[in-house]
Amino acid sequence: MMLDDILASLFPAGHDVQNADGVVLGSGALRAGGRALVVGIADRTPLGVDDAIRLAAHVLQSITTGNGPILIVVDSDSQRMSKRDELLGLNEFLAHLGKCLIHADRHGRPTIGLLYGHSAAGAFLATALATRVLVGLPGATPAVMDLPSMSKVTKLSVEVLEEKAKSTPVFAPGLANLAQTGAVHAIWDAAVPLVDQLEALLQAIPDSDDRRDLLGKKRGGRSKAYEIAERVRGLALQMR
Numbered sequence: 036m037m038l039d040d041i042l043a044s045l046f047p048a049g050h051d052v053q054n055a056d057g058v059v060l061g062s063g064a065l066r067a068g069g070r071a072l073v074v075g076i077a078d079r080t081p082l083g084v085d086d087a088i089r090l091a092a093h094v095l096q097s098i099t100t101g102n103g104p105i106l107i108v109v110d111s112d113s114q115r116m117s118k119r120d121e122l123l124g125l126n127e128f129l130a131h132l133g134k135c136l137i138h139a140d141r142h143g144r145p146t147i148g149l150l151y152g153h154s155a156a157g158a159f160l161a162t163a164l165a166t167r168v169l170v171g172l173p174g175a176t177p178a179v180m181d182l183p184s185m186s187k188v189t190k191l192s193v194e195v196l197e198e199k200a201k202s203t204p205v206f207a208p209g210l211a212n213l214a215q216t217g218a219v220h221a222i223w224d225a226a227v228p229l230v231d232q233l234e235a236l237l238q239a240i241p242d243s244d245d246r247r248d249l250l251g252k253k254r255g256g257r258s259k260a261y262e263i264a265e266r267v268r269g270l271a272l273q274m275r
Contacts, residue, residue, distance in 0.1 A: 075108035083115030110152025133165035178208030217251030
């Protein structure tokens with residue numbers, strides 16, 4: 036689905052969302068009343084320092100000017116691979132954006148990521164994965180790290196990683212694999228009005244505690260993460 040079609044299906048009562056050179060800002064009228072802030076990245080735009088700080092400022096401002104959910108729509112490239120962005124501290128800007136989304140979520144503005152296109156690497160972490168809950172539309176192509184890049188980091192061949200990906204979703208890009216690991220809460224049905232699915236999610240949105248590890252265990256995508264996290268948590272509580 037194209038962004039215009041997605042917004043029309045999400046907000047049949049109207050919206051004022053604008054796409055300015057790949058940066059999405061605006062709001063939409065919710066069926067149950069009130070408005071949702073809408074921010075994000077479109078047109079497979081790489082996320083650089085200028086875009087990240089602009090989005091972060093918009094999110095922070097919304098904490099005092101509204102009380103509805105924040106919808107982050109995502110169709111990005113990876114982070115912007117430029118010398119300027121790296122010298123300015125791109126990693127810090129991306130971290131700042133992610134922390135602003137978490138901060139807003141914990142101060143009354145629940146965050147929902149909607150992955151409808153591509154996203155990868157730092158841009159994926161700072162937007163879609165920084166939300167309380169992430170949903171995807173069929174055809175979305177997320178990748179925390181593509182296999183050639185993963186091969187360089189792990190020193191394993193692409194062939195070995197492809198074989199591992201058949202049985203271990205954490206090695207594999209793609210929407211279905213990320214759903215199995217618990218990173219993607221649900222895959223929406225493009226044939227059903229998105230407003231219906233959004234309203235259903237808002238009525239049953241999980242609390243702000245991140246339980247993606249438990250969801251990944253239940254779905255068979257991450258068998259150990261939940262137990263390890265709980266053990267670390269228990270040890271930390273014992274030392275307080």
